[in-house]
Amino acid sequence: MRICEITAGVVTNVIDLPAGYTIAPDRKSASGKASYEVQGPEGSELVAYDASYQASAGTILAASDEALPGWSYADGLFVGPETQGLSKAELTARAADRRWRQEVGGITVAGVPVATDDRAKLMITGARVAAMADPDWSTVWHGADGQTYPVDAAAMVAISDAVQAHVNSGFATFAAVKAAIEAGTITTAADIDAAFAG
Numbered sequence: 001m002r003i004c005e006i007t008a009g010v011v012t013n014v015i016d017l018p019a020g021y022t023i024a025p026d027r028k029s030a031s032g033k034a035s036y037e038v039q040g041p042e043g044s045e046l047v048a049y050d051a052s053y054q055a056s057a058g059t060i061l062a063a064s065d066e067a068l069p070g071w072s073y074a075d076g077l078f079v080g081p082e083t084q085g086l087s088k089a090e091l092t093a094r095a096a097d098r099r100w101r102q103e104v105g106g107i108t109v110a111g112v113p114v115a116t117d118d119r120a121k122l123m124i125t126g127a128r129v130a131a132m133a134d135p136d137w138s139t140v141w142h143g144a145d146g147q148t149y150p151v152d153a154a155a156m157v158a159i160s161d162a163v164q165a166h167v168n169s170g171f172a173t174f175a176a177v178k179a180a181i182e183a184g185t186i187t188t189a190a191d192i193d194a195a196f197a198g
Contacts, residue, residue: 064078
């Protein structure tokens with residue numbers, strides 16, 4: 001696994017870690033299984049242990065097989081120097097991808113980390129229908145962080161409303177970015193990332 005240390009939106013270091021490492025939700029560390037070989041009189045033995053990598057002070061971690069020091073990073077996207085000077089069609093395609101990544105990236109509603117991929121949105125829609133039909137409806141919702149959360153009808157409606165607002169915001173930003181690309185006021189991938197970050 002290849003991870004990047006990022007300081008103030010710029011990749012400052014690239015580290016190769018064993019496969020299977022995961023980055024912590026706060027992006028300050030990565031952990032996983034590591035091993036070392038011990039030589040003894042009867043041969044060698046592989047010893048596995050839990051290992052972690054801590055980010056340097058003031059940095060966060062993000063995974064990438066391509067990013068290099070000097071690349072920029074914002075909201076899950078790495079931008080290298082080769083993405084500058086793109087055509088309007090390429091910029092529009094990047095903006096569409098950026099909107100989609102934001103849409104499915106998840107949100108937190110009233111302390112519940114909510115997945116917003118297409119499957120999750122279908123489940124939220126179904127749960128909202130049930131919650132609207134029965135004010136006493138409740139469930140235990142599986143959060144995007146792997147934890148479970150008790151959710152009543154009012155909370156489910158609030159989650160559904162927040163997800164809809166999240167999706168609408170992404171489409172509104174995309175429409176504004178697309179118009180700015182056509183007008184020539186957005187000319188780089190970094191401009192697109194800044195528009196979505198705002």
